[in-house]
Amino acid sequence: MSKNIEVIWLPKPENDDYLAALSYLGLIFSNKCAKKLVNALREAPMMSFKAKDIFRSSGLSLLGISNSHIEKNTKKLQSGLGLPPILLVQDDRQRRLIIADGYHRLCSAYLIDEDADIPCKIV
Secondary structure, three states: OOOOOOOOEOOOOOHHHHHHHHHHHHHHOOHHHHHHHHHHHHHOOEEEEEHHHHHHHHOOOOOOOOOHHHHHHHHHHHOOOOEOOEEEEEEOOOOEEEEEEOHHHHHHHHHHOOOOEEEEEEO
């Protein structure tokens, strides 16, 4: 992917991001636990981690540029629009990081620059 694209991030996650995180986390945890995690994410401070480190700690595979969500994010960035920060949960039981929301945004940023600092909230 082109290194000429600047990855722009919005200052904070949007409400839809928290709703998406709740939906995803509800598949992994009980609804009560998922709601607690999302409420904690809403209150968590903004942080930043390298894209490559988030991927390594999550154990997830990188999606390619042909993915429709990656294409959509790339077009947003080319237009000068920003992407919302991602939402992360540390799963101590599995000793891995859960990307509660923002997996496609993370893939997009990684494809541009694997050393990119990714703004996020983490609990």
